[in-house]
Amino acid sequence: MTRLNELTIAAARDGLAKGEFSARELAEAHIAAMESARRLNLFITETPERALAMADAADARRRRGEAGLLDGIPLAVKDLFCTEDVLTTAGSHILDGFHPPYESTVTANLWRAGAVLLGKTNLDEFAMGSSNMTSHYGPVESPWRRKGDNRPLVPGGSSGGSAAAVAARVTAGAIGTDTGGSIRQPAAFCGIVGMKPTYGRCSRWGIVAFASSLDQAGPLTRTVRDAAIMLRAMAGHDPRDSTSVDRPVPDYEAALSGDIRGLRVGIPKEYRVDGMPDEIEALWRRGVQWLEEAGATTIEVSLPHTKYALPTYYIIAPAEASSNLARYDGVRYGLRVPGRTPTEMYEATRGEGFGAEVKRRVLIGTYVLSAGYYDAYYNKARKVRALILRDFTEAFESVDVLLTPTAPSTAFAQGEKMDDPIAMYLNDVFTVPANLSGLPGISVPAAMAEDGLPLGLQVIGRAFDEETMLRVAHVIETAAGFDAEPAFVAGR
Template sequence: MTDLTKLTLKAALDGLSSKAFSSLELTQAHVDAVAAAKPLNAYILETPDKALDMAKAADAIRAKGEAGPLTGAPLGIKDLFCTEGVRTTACSNILGNFVPTYESTVTANLWRDGAVMLGKLNMDQFAMGSSNETSAFGDVVNPWRGAGSDRKLTPGGSSGGSAAAVAADLCLAATATDTGGSIRQPAAFTGTVGIKPTYGRCSRWGVVAFASSLDQAGPIAKTVEDAAIMLKSMSGHDPKDSTSLDIAVPDYPSFVGKSVKGLRIGIPKEYRVEGMPAEIEQLWQKGIDWLKEAGCEIVEVSLPHTKYALPAYYIVAPAEASSNLARYDGMRFGLRVDGANLTETYEQTRAAGFGEEVKRRILIGTYVLSAGYYDAYYVKALKVRRRILEDFEQAFEKVDALLTPTAPSAAFGLGENADDPVAMYLNDIFTVTVNLAGLPGMSIPAGVDANGLPLGLQLIGKALDEGTLFSLGGALEKAADFKAKPAKWW
């Protein structure tokens, strides 16, 4: 029998259907792989007993002929999703050993469709970070290594644990979230596929909040088809989330493999940034050529407000974070450090519980919302956000989707940008516009750099048009024929 952990989600589901193996066998193989991969630090909480119980239940359901779309498939869950009876911390000390008494809507949808939970995945604290170095549980290590080097690399952030686990075959697919690129950048750094759907496609209920108008859940998977299978299960209207869209969920897998002939693809000239590595430029050109060969028409477009996206994002996101994180006061749940009085208890709890990056963003957010600065920063950033959306709307009058690089480089070394927050924030340069505009964006592995490290291309679609992204993603995946895998060193 082939190594079950190396299967794609689709191949695993097909194997379960044909009774080539059971969910118990498939899950046990993944449980063993997770237990042997401690050096990656991808999982912060393993749930092997729960996984095997869910697998047995899945096998019983299949035996009755009542299988759902994901019955028996072992998945990893980012620690931002509340899981009933299973510790959820957002990888922050402030939540302590918080065990939710309820299930996030996204994970409830996955269990409804028969999926199995292997455990909770590491991430940047409160999803704030681009390298998975802000977690209270330590850094996640990218399973990839540069040619001839044993230097530890970042898997990207904030969904670094999700990306590393999928790349290292420690789950068939994983849930992730994206506030400014936290699905797409880690996918690019690990040779996996990640899609951030349109804002409102996936419920935010039960997902620990960072910046409520930007956060959106999505999958990281091994292939475009796997991502489509995952997103179909994760999506759907939820009355418990006021921003959830009350519209039908398309059959995303049916779009993969569809012809893309005649589609018009925009190439935004503003994404050719100064100092971009030649390898990224060359990969982008390859992507353009591949889509041309598939019958697409290439059109240069302009998104003139792109240069303001990063500063606008780093005003809006911290402002929302400072409001959302005010609830962590040591009174109702999580960590509590007693002081001489109430104010001191608040101060000491928050000082001890939040990490440095979270504190930095709370302080920035509180500053831009304060009297005298609110109009100068926050209101102005909201106006820029509107202009960015208008840029996209004008571009989409001429084209069906956009093609850009996902990240400005391949994975960098852990600790490399740790002392320079601005250098770290620049990792989001190609991804934040999509969150500000609420649009869908997908990263597809498309090649490797000179050191053999994966590089990704990003597709940006019209609102609610994930289907076109899956068709284009399938075409790029086929043309790129990306088969590289990290050599197992852990």
């Protein structure tokens, strides 16, 4: 039998339902896997006692016949979600010792569905990064290795701890947040499935904010089915988040019919960057072929403003972040570095509490909102954002989903690109348009590159049509038959 920590969510769910093992046994296997993977620095906080208590409660519910959608399933939670009485750091020094007296809506939804908290995963500080190198708690190491090269690689970011934990079989599922690609890019780097739902599908209440108009929670799993299962439990209207949308939550798993006959798939010709390896182009073509073989029609479409998406993103996201991070002032929670005056205290606290990348973005954001620069940067970015959304709206008049690569490269080594923020930001070039337009996107592991690392394909769907997007992703997953495993698998 497969080790319990290597089961998918669907398999664990079925095993629990059949009584093949208990939630406690499942939790114990995952806790052992978590401990065995510590050298990857996946977690900022492990919560084994809580996991066991939640697992016991799940077993008790199951005995009473009250099991929920995810009952007894252990999950890892990006340390950007506030969890009641559990240290919540956002990967930042400035939140030292912060134990929220409240639980985020998404995690509360998961616990209501019966899920079990394994621990809080490492991330780029305040979710700002594509490498997981900016965490105050140190970098996360990818479980993957390049062929013939033992240097530690980045898992991608910012949900790098969550992605690496899923890839390393420490957990079957994790939640992350995606502001510019922070779920999909690490999912592609780690050879797993990562999904950003439509903006407004999951509540942002209780998630430490990075860029409020872009942030969206989503699942990281090893299969499309697991992503569908998790999204159903996470999603839903929340009156405490004014941007959350009041629409019914469908049974996403039921959408995985395998039947995409007649579906129209758009191939946006602008999704190419200089120096993108041929093998990514080749994989993209293979994706087209898989979908056509499954009965879909592929159509080349144009999203002409794509080239402005990255600069637009790097104005809007820092602008919002500069304001969102103003509350970390040392007055009420987290780190406080004393000063003789309030201003001195702010400066000392923020100077010491924020890392270099966060400071860079706060400075950029402050600059683009400043008098005299506002129209040239922030306001123009808002206008371009509207054009980017219009590109998608027009494209979706003739297609049902879009197919693109997820990232322009495979994972890079720890330390690479650190001195070149622009090269680092380029990681998000294919993922930010979906954030700017609020659309759902999913990355599916589709092939191994020549360097021995996974590559992902991205499916972008219509707003609130995660079902069609998942159905197409599932067909790609089936056709790709991706079964490569990372060099490190927990417990082996």
